[in-house]
Amino acid sequence: MKKSFFGFMAVILTLMMLLSLGGCAGNDDQPTAGSKTTESPTKAPEKTDDAKVSEKVEADPLAENRPTLKFLVGNRNYDPNKDYSCIRMEELTGYDVEYFMLPNANADEKLLLEMSGGSEYDLVELWPAIFGKLASVGALSSLDEYIEKYGNFIKAAVSDMAWEASKNAEGKIVGLPRQSGENISSPYGARASRFLVTKKEILEELGLTVPTDLDNFYEFLVKIKEAKGVPPLTGAATKMDDIMSAFGIPSLGWIEKEGTYTPDIKLPEIRKYFRFMAKLYQEGLLDPDLPINKTENIDQKFTSEGAWICQYAFWDIPRLIPALEANGFSRDLVPFEEPLKDENGQYPLINSFGVSKFYGVPRSSQHPEHAINYMNLLSEPETFKKSHIGDEGFHYEVKDGKYYPILPAFSDLNWANQFCGMSERKAEFEQWQARARKTPEMAVAYEQINSKLVAHNLIFDRFSLTSSLPAVQQYAQSLNKMLGDFYIQAIVENKTTDADFDEITARWESEGGSAIEAEVNQWLKDHPFEMPGK
């Protein structure tokens, strides 16, 4: 009896010990500042500007007693705590930052739960829709005072338009905007994703040249179809920017005309475009699988003899090359160097300016002043450049005023622009191009599609600044879905009569479209266009 009792106690005690050991092991998983330094890659360059950085840190009024900042970010498929560029940002600013991550599914709900549960994050990465929601319920701290006190570099980098988009209903700044877009005064870079590309072999075999306007594009398709017997043009999207340009519109979306933003569905040009696409579809010149195509099918068709023209983004090109070569094609693809021209020999291009995301400081943060100070240190132009593309001569080089990566060192900075500070837009866009040139194939493609562009009609788009407005949040998603479905029907079922378009326009207006149109135009009127030097 006694023996059995001791046996039982021994089992219980062992279990308890195991449990507590497990608990300790669990805690050991948490990265500490110490472990971070050991983890940092050995490839880290010598800090040539050590003195400069420490000077900055000393000049910083909050240099003493710095807390570890807790930063809640959206989903990534890597761990920022172990990412080279994030560790580098900590070295550059002298702050320890611990990153927390939202799940990929139901990120909105999880974020609201975290915020309403009063979790002690110091910084939160917010995409525009959720930013509007949190700003309207007062979950974010007002930052005016901190920016005034600690945010000199942030203030210098952010343009007034972006600040306007960062305010809540009371006019208080509740988020730090990360500005996005191209260099709006130059057409270079206006074409990044979505350009048409064809294969060298077909041009040589049939003695064709790359089409430049709608008529010779149509003939081009017909000739390939006659020779090869397959629909020559494939793709997964109803919007093909390079074809749309021949109708005078740069892309789908909202277009500003004479100071008013108009949705694509209301533009007469869009009807012509879809009639043309429907015609291609009916005549078997456009892939009949268009509505169900996925990246894999398109790649398969384009890298074999299944299709000859396709719409791609420049970062897709490296992926295609092994398959092309395996099927006996040349690795040198032929992209359309310019979008198709309209009857006047012109094409529109779109350059955008917007806010891709905000950094907010939750009300429950214990260290709002440090959060702003950290972002401010990151926004100092030299520090920004270092955190964004690394050190000159080690990570990147500048040739003819253009940034080129030095590989393999630059690959450590693959994710470097994910949690950067604020930056002047033009400078950042130029630095960013080092990324676009990350593989030789990508560099060539980027150059081919951008270097010959002419600014006939450079449209400046700042629609995305309005994405946190209430009506946009409420209706935009369902309306875009509705239009997306309609555009597929328009091509596949040839629903392109004026009556079809009038019907869908009326539906669009009644289901919230008019509200968006009014609100957006009012907002843009209240915040007039300012050519952002920033």
Added chain:
Amino acid sequence: MIPNYLLYKSLNLLNNIWALIFSGMLSVFNILLIKTFFEQLPESVEESARIDGASNLRTLFSVVIPMSMPVIATVSLFYAVGYWNSYFAGVMYITKPSLKPLQQYLYDLVTASLTTQDPVTVEVDMDKYMNMTPDSIRSATIILSVVPILLVYPNLQKYFVKGINIGSVKGCGKGLPKGWNKHELAGNHFVYSVCNKEL
């Protein structure tokens, strides 16, 4: 769901590996399964242990549990598979990337290529596309994540059958006096019980 979240928060279990363990620990189904199995054990085995002077605890640990290994193996397998497949607890209670459970990691890996953003109003994050994990690596990760369970499952599968079918008293033991049955326990101990069934 939300009360649970608040409970875990007030217990300081958020972003803690124990949040993943506690949240799936209590399963009424498993309790019922084990209870039913215990009840099916022949009473005569417990009686004989008592006659030999065993206390309740001794009976539990020396007789009942060794005889219940099939059901314990079955339930262990349920838990192992349950925790291996657990996804929701990670979504609810974990924001620390290093504690992300396997299934959530896989989900993120697979869906990273599908953009949930609306490309008309929201700008596409080009860097995400440029740094996308290649398909081959994604597929390999998924296959690798299946392997451990694939190895464990067939080996434990036999207990599933036993766990459901086995009873202690099937008939009388061979080589024993008529009406007696012999039960092997851990550590070369035996329990003899009276057999009720005809041979």
